[in-house]
Amino acid sequence: MTDADFDYLCTFIRARSGLALTPEKRYLLESRLQPLGRTRGFETLEALVRALRAGGDADLERAVVEAMTTNETFFFRDKTPFDTLRNDVLPRLLEARASTRMLRIWCAAASTGQEPYSLAMMLDQMGERLAGWRIEILATDLSTQALERARAGLYSQFEVQRGLPVQLLLRYFTQAGDQWQIAPELRGRITFRPFNLMRDFAPLGTFDVVFCRNVLLYFDMAMKADILARIGRQIAPDGCLFLGAAETVIGLGEEVEMHPTLRGVYVPRRRGATRAA
Template structure:
């Protein structure tokens, strides 16, 4: 792969997925896209770049983007964001939405589904508190391949051992051969949809709680700012945004502000009320 080929592939990936790659990530491109070459019987990465330049292989374009997508996730990852949901956000919004009894949650970049399913299990454990409520969990990801796995809710032994308490495994999963499948009751609580975060998501509507964790780290600064601004637009006025531990809005956007108490939690920035003119006529 020549330097021009690498530059083209980086530009292609940024335009399609927002992924920002630097020269030190060249080994990652060669490793992951080498498997795409083998899948499509393409001899090398230079020829792969040539095929992509034609713009006539949508299947190849999709495979390249999905191969470069990082799908690292596990149940109750980092724990704190789920404690926040159970102990802070759920009580807050149950009080704030008592008149409508409706709550919308969005898990962006949901990968293979462990994050939204973790929230769905927490809701099930709080069933008496949310009885009669309409609670929607929308989970999106750019990769259709991981979304299919998420919809199936089928995980291997290693995946269910990562972060999932044994009590929840026994309560919500059924063993299927050497895998475990999450119950239909929990799967029914999550609506999985394909979505590219660098494109418009206004059609999803407004959300009260948004989880967008560990995806902004792969974007450059302008892309982060754009996505955060549009996330703010997709939040209700008192909505909550949770980012990953290595992510922040500080220095990137003024549309969102950190919660003063809870780390990793953000809300819409309260704009100061405009100063009203008293309209007094000048004396002569």
């Protein structure tokens, strides 16, 4: 791949997804796009780039962007955020929402669905505490292929062994050939929707809890700050944001700030509040 083609692909992918590819990721571009090119009938990566430059093939453009997304996920990933949500965040929100009995949760990079399904299982296990409550879980992702898998709720033996306690496997899954399928009542509790984080968040509405974990890692500083600012405006004043363990809001604007006591939890900055010197 020529330097010019690499630069073009980096610009093309960033403009459509926000993903920032640095020179050391050149191998990643080649390893992911060469197989895609072959399935599309292009003999070389250069031929694929020529087709992109020519324009007019929206399906190819979408496939190139989706090929560069990372769909690494597993059930109850990192565990701590789920414990914090159940033990610290939800009790407070349930008390605050007692009159409306409604909560909205957004998984902003849902990938193949393990995160939103983990939330659905956790909430289901709370039983009577949530009886009569309306809880909406919106799960979005850039990759339509990942979302198709998420909607199906079918996972391999390897996937259900990654983070999923065996008692939850037996309770919420049935074996389907060499795969496991999550219960239809849990699938029905989640709305899966393709969504690009570069788009306006306002039409999604306001959320009490947002999970946007291990996705900001793939954006440059300016895009991280922009996404955090827009998420901050969609969180209820007493709501919260969960980021990945290796992610932070430090140096990324002032719409959200670290929770004073809960590690890995971020809250909208109070309007009119100033940053401490």
